Amino acid sequence: MFRALAVAFAVVLIAGATTFLALRPIEQVHSSTPVAAAPLRATTTRPTSPPTTTAPPTTRTTTTTTTTVTANPVSVVENFYAAINERDFATAWALGGRNLGRSYTEFVAGFDGTVRDDLTVTSVTGQTVYVSLIAWQTDGTPRYYSGWYTVSNGEIQHGKLSG
Structure with missing residues (x-):
């Protein structure tokens, strides 16, 4: 059967x-010589x-699984600084700038005089991303910082930079 x-x-x-x-x-092939089909x-x-x-009728069972995707902590920190470098402070604020202990106005003002931030991730432990940072100033001088950020649910929750 x-x-x-x-x-x-x-x-x-x-x-x-x-x-x-x-x-x-x-x-159709385009060429200078005619070709017979x-x-x-x-x-x-x-x-x-x-x-x-x-065949006997079959029964189809569909199972739906919902998976929560948590953003990679390194990607969150890198996106945070990419937004800052693009002067997209609203995005940087949403990625966790609001959790760093300052008002939005103070957060934005903290980048006055900075042209660009060059971020290096030095290590990662769980949800904590350790970084070193060169903040290039408008006069061309660098300022060096190091510190850490803790990320949860796709957002920086805590962080500290020293320089």
């Missing part, structure tokens, strides 16, 4: 593929005998 179904399925599959290939449009031949294969039985 199973063998007869398998043979019937294979025959139908081959017939369908052959029909598809025979009916699809031929791609080869004649197309369609071949149809029919089963020698119809299947005598049908």
Whole structure:
């Protein structure tokens, strides 16, 4: 019974593929020399005998799994500084600047005189990212800092820089 179904399925599959290939449009090739198209031949294969039985109805069960994805702590800290370098302080604030103990106005003012921050992640322990930072000033001088940020749920929760 199973063998007869398998043979019937294979025959139908081959017939369908052959029909598809025979009916699809031929791609035109552009060249300076005319090329004659080869004649197309369609071949149809029919089963020698119809299947005598049908498979019993099947029941499909669908299971949905919800997974909470937590942002990588390093990515959060890197995105925080990328936003600062782009002067997108609202994004930096949302990534955890609001959890660093200053008002939004004080947070933004803290970057006055800074042209760019070059961040280096020195190590990671669990959710804590250790960094060193060069804050390039408008007069071209660097200021060096090191510290850490703790990340949870895609947001910096705590942090400290010393320089």
